[in-house]
Amino acid sequence: MFGVGVAVAAALCVVAALPGISGGGAPSVDIGATPVPSARSTGSTPLPEQPSAQRDLPVRASASQDPDTQAGLRFPLEPTLKLGGRFVTVPGRDTGPAAGKRFTYRVEIEEGLALDGTLFAAMVQHTLNDARSWARDSLVFERTDAAKASFVVRLSSPGTVHRICSPIVGDTSRSNVSCNANGTPWVMINGWRWAQGSTACGDDIRGYRQMLINHEVGHRLGHQHSTRCGPGGLAPVMMQQTKSREADNGKVCGANPWPYPTAG
Secondary structure: OOOOOOOOOOOOOOOOOOOOOOOOOOOOOOOOOOOOOOOOOOOOOOOOOOOOHHHHHHOOOOOOHHHHHHHHOOOOOOOOOOOOOOOOOOOEEOHHHHHHHEEEEEEEEEOOOOHHHHHHHHHHHHHHOOOOHHHHHHHHHEEEOOOOOOEEEEEEEEEHHHHHHHHHHHHOOOOOOOOOOOOEEEEEEHHHHHHHHHHHHHHHHHHHHHHHHHHHHHOOOOOOOOOOOHHHHHHOOOOOOOOOOOOOOOOEEOOOOOOOOOOO
């Protein structure tokens, strides 16, 4: 296991080390994986926010011996990537760390997406169960690779995110964002955002990924967007930090990936 460190900064996302990752290998096919439904064409082109040079970074393989370092790197991925919309389950199970109201979730990755599902699954598990995350509300999150789960976290190509999310929450291609797909089991994480981050959130890609997980799962738990800076001038995790950290009073909040950044 690696430890979790805290470093809250006014202009950068919190940096926290990940626990170790066990297992590995290719994901197994999930019999319950479903092709994405057809949806209206938005006609919009996602706008890249990161320098193209960032796409030259290597993609981590599951066999990497340094997942903590890899979790802090940007990976090459095109902002307009569209894959076929079929998903496979990332194998493995992780039990929750404490007593509380329990949620089971499954992690899926889209077939053909050149990102590491094992790394993604580990970050989801340890982010959600961090003392600064929704676990603070006496919630426990357990990852399963079984068909039955409370919800499913999907790492997806941008094109598939937009086909699923746009009919539900509005045109996600305009800012190339993720969504909680209400009415489905799916929390859709945009693979390009996961790989490249957002200039609005600063240079800390690890902290951005933690924010992305907490924000979209926060919607799954019933939390709505927030537009005011929180204690210490930090952005609340339910602020749309992918787009901006400017509050409704014009103040720019400090980037923050946690619901409870001072807890722990």
